[in-house]
Structure formats: C-alpha cells, structure tokens
Amino acid sequence: MRKSNLIFIFLMLIIATSCDNEEAVSEQSSTEFSSMQDGLITLKSGAIVEKKGDDFYYQSDMLLSQKQLETLNEHGDFIIEEPDQIENETEIHPVYNIPVEANEDGPAVPRAFGLYPTPYNMWAMVRFVYAPNLTADRKNIIQQALQHWEANTNVRFYNATGQPTVDPVYGFEYPYIEFVNATGNSSAVGRIGGRQKIRIAAWQATSVAIHEIGHAIGLRHEQSRYDRDNSININLSNVHPDNRHNFNKYTSNYFAVGSIDYNSVMMYDSDAFAINPAIPVMTKKSDGSTWNGGNVLSNPDRSWANNIYIPYIARSDTYRELAPVVYKPDNTVMTPSERLALQAQLNNGNPNPPNCCRLPNNF
Template sequence: MLTSCQNEEINQDEDQLIQEEVLDQSEVELAYPDQIGSLHKLYYGLSELTVEKIEDTYVLDGDIVFRLNQLTTTPSNETDRSVGRTGGRWNNNIVYYQINSTLSNQQRVFDAIAHWEANTSVQFVQRTNQSDYVYFTPGSGCSSFVGRIGGRQNITLANGCTTGSTIHEIGHAVGLWHEQSRIDRNNYININFQNIQDNRENNFQTYAQQGQDGDEYTSSLDFNSIMLYSSYAFSKNGQPTIVKNDGTAFNSQRSGLSSGDIQGINIMYPGGETGGRLCDGVSAWSSSQNYQVGAKVTYQGSLYERTNTRWVIIGECN
C-alpha cells in the first residue's frame, strides 16, 4: 500500500478546496479518544510492532486497528499476514461495503464514498454476500484497518467523525498509511519527540520502523494530504510534535483528497479516468528474471506485485 504525496506545488484551486475543513491544531482521528492503553511489542507475521491495547483491540497510530488474532507474541512465517502498503489491495478496484443500520448520520458515509468515486478509480459497491467487505459501524472514535484484511473489517465512526474523517478512514481501508510515516519524511519534517504524550511516541514511527513492507509511489511528502497529522497531534505541552524542516508548524485538512492523494491512489488502483486496464503494459512473470520489490507481473490472469518477502495478488486482469 502507499503513503500518498504529490510531485507538484499546490495550486490555488486546491488551496481554496482544502480551507473548508481544517483540523483543530491538536485534533487527530482516534479509535478510543478518551483512553490510553498499555503498550505491547507483538508480531504481524515477521514484522515487530509496538501497539496499544485498548479493550479488545490493538491500535497503531491512533486510528489503525488490528484484530487480536492478527498479532502474535513470536514471529510467524504465515504468508497471509502481509499488511503493508504493497499488499492487501481490493480486487478489481472494488470495495464492497455495508452500513450498520444504527449508525447515525449515514449521509457522511455516502458523501465520503461519492468523493472517492469522483476522484479515483476505486468503486464502492453495497455488499450482498461477498465475504470481504468494509462495515461502517458506530464506535468510540474514528478507526479502520489498513488495506483488505479478509472477512468483515470495521470502519468505526463516532458521532463526531466528520465526512472528512470518513474519507480519511476509507483511505486506510484501501491501503494508505499516515503521510508522516513515509520513510523519506526526514527530508521534509522533524519529529519533536520531547513534545509527544507519554506512551504515544510509537505513533510517530515510519512504516519501515514499524516493520511493514511498502513503497512510495510519488516523490515527496504532501503537506496537503488528508492522511497527514497536524503539527500538534498528540502534544503533551501545547508545543508542536511535527514541524517542517524550517521549524514552522502547519495545519492538516480534512476537506478531501489532495491532488497528491489522488495521484498516489491512481497508481495503486489504476484504471478509471486514466482509461487503462489493470494489467495494461505489465509483462508476464518469467522464471529466468530477477525481480525487485515493487515489480509487477501478470500470472495466470492476475496482476501480482513483489514485496520484501513474497508476491501479493493485486487483482484479476480486466
């Protein structure tokens, strides 16, 4: 999966778009906004993670959740445990979903879905009997799994989770990490660990530090990304936890996907407005060729991508 970013200056039209919903300086999506759990070092496959256990859920980065049975106390070689930005994609660009009938303000879900469909090649289809699907349901806060994990996966939305926060959580569900977790972030930002709330420091690790596989599909950190923390996220003293390299603070927005978000998603989920098909231009797998991480091949009618440990299926060629 990927961290979204952009390779261009923010134009004036986008500045006008995002000023509609700017996050409160210290606001950030949280699965359990009123609770701080205990920290645990556990394994997701071969990757060691520092996660927060709150109630019956393991939480990473504040709003990314794991099922209890997804994590183990020792490394596991099971190949179906690859949750990284290069795995866990939704086949054929289709995310099946269902909405809990008790969820309040369901219009925010429909509006968020409409925004995704209008700006990317990802499509959302109401579930009938599909086994893998997103389930929008009430919760203590805003949270999501990252990528397709198999079976029902919840996106929780408390009453205070806005349409923008719903767009953000859908971003996780289709495979986006938080923007500040990209591995080249030090070229653009500094993390002030001395200002971070106790036991929240792990929320500011890169995906590589978290042991996750992945790749950046665009070239620079996007300060306009809907997936970016604000400068004051998890601050314990009112001082910024993240600043630009020049020392200045910045706001985050939750109005919609930035041009960089869209650029990255359309690389990850090609098709749609680009007019291309999933496997267009991709060569068939060859046993005589060496492949690097991120390489794509076709094999028996499906598109695969190489991670650090294995090939993962992206979807069927259409």
C-alpha cells in the same frame, strides 16, 4: 498502448480476480493476546500496539486483524510479503516494478504513502455495508466521503447492505467493510479478508471518514513515512510517552514515490498529540513552518489510488465494465479511445459490455 500499461493491467487482473487467503487463526496465539490487559503493549518485535477490549490498534486508529497482530509481533510490520527491490528503489511502480515515468513535474511526483499492493491487500471494488444501527449523522458523512473518493479516484465501492455476506455456492465470507457507530474512529489497513469494520464517532467531519476509508484502501499515515526525517523535525518532548508510538516510522512494505505530502488527508496536523498546543510537535526542516493536514484528498493521495485501482461498474456477470471517467496514475483522465482500449484489454479483446447485468449500486 504501451507495453508497460499492458503489464500493469495484467497484474491488476490478477489482483482483481484473486480470492482471499487468510490463514486460520490458532486458538493458542489468539488466547495469548486476548488475555492481556487493556492499554499499550510492547510486542516481541518492539512494535507498540494498544489493546481496547478485544481489539488491537496500531498508531491509534489502525485496527489490526489477528493475523496482522501476530505478524507485527514477530516481524515488526503487519505484512510479511516482502516485495523485491523496494528497500532502495523508491521510484518504481507498485505493480510492475519498473521505474515510474518522468512527467512534467520531474521524475517523481510526491505521493501519499501506503501499503505495498499485493493480490491479498487491495480490492477490485470495495464492498461495504452499513451496520443496521448506523445513525443518520454517521451515514451522512460516510456517503459524502464515498462520493468524494469516487469523484476523485479510480476506487469504486459497492453497497451490499442487506445482501448475503457469505458466498451461497462456495461458502466463503466475502471481504467487506461494515460501517459502524463507535466512540472513536478507526479502520483496518487494506483488505484483510471477511468483515472489517470502519468505526466512526458521532458528528465527525467528512475528512475523518475520508481518512478512515483511506486506511481501508491501503493508505497509512503520511508523517510515518520511511523518509519523513528528510523533511520534518518531530519534537517528542512535547508528546506524552504513551502517544509517542504514533510517530514511529514504517520501514518496509510501503509504496511511496517522491517527497512527503503535507496536504495528504493521511497527514496529521503539526500539533497532533501536543502536550502544550502552543508548541508544534512537527515542523518542516526547510523553514520551521507548520501545517494542517488535508481535509480532502490531495493530488498525491489521488495519484496513489489511481496507480493501483481501476474503476469498475457493478455488474452481475463477469464483464469488466469501466466507469465513464478513468484516471491515469498522474490524475489526468483517459481519452474515450484509451478507456475503450483498456476495457477491451480487460475483457479478452471485447470492448463492448453485454447489454444487461448492471447492478443497482446506490449509496
């Protein structure tokens, strides 16, 4: 195994084993925001959020934690851990900060666009529960979406429905997703600590659940990539002023390699938010054509996740057992010997899991 892979795995271990570090929210700042009226709010930084009741949303469906809201207010982005070397180095690995290797497609394949991974915003396994009143229609598409993510990426989910949400020994709240009924669709971006909801409206397509889970994994909107102006034109005159914030760009703390991905499940359709649906809002600079965003994970979406995640099997002990299929960052599958070598690397040289301790984990 190459040294770069070892560094990658070491850093993934840090991510996998670190615990949450959310700061307590001050009463004062909490009150400052909660007393505002519902609707669009321009923050001190110029960023625009939408308040609906007690919740604050970024670009329509990204639900902000209190800490993220405060960070967005101060800094214009909802994460403040500034990674080194990222501003002009778009072809570096998200974890070990060295250039991404060339492959047969060239030095940089297009990839979907997401949070810069840190020990505080990525998951080891994605713990989730179904809300007690979750209706069968939502549960059905959520199950399909979870299975789609698992079949195509290294992301793994652990169904903790009915289990404690607070650690019985140490008293901290586990980070976990709760899938709930709602009238709209939304999710927090990345792992924010404690409970975070994914809201799903009735009778959605599975693609909507794949998209919202994508936010929780750490993906943002593809059309808001920092470099999208190289590839697409946006006709804001066909967008109501209250909706134009959906086309703001992210300028920091991103992980993306290569050019824009029109087939990403995180990419909006060309006519998104159009006042006149006969006129596209977004067109390709290359030829003026339009697109429909993806309904399933694109290869770049998969690659984004496969760069960052490792597929664990749920166990009650501390052995890190890998799923039978482990994807490499280029979406090819590890050979059995590569998989065993990685499993040994994750377990102090021991490639053989104890013959016990697998947890039931049915969706």
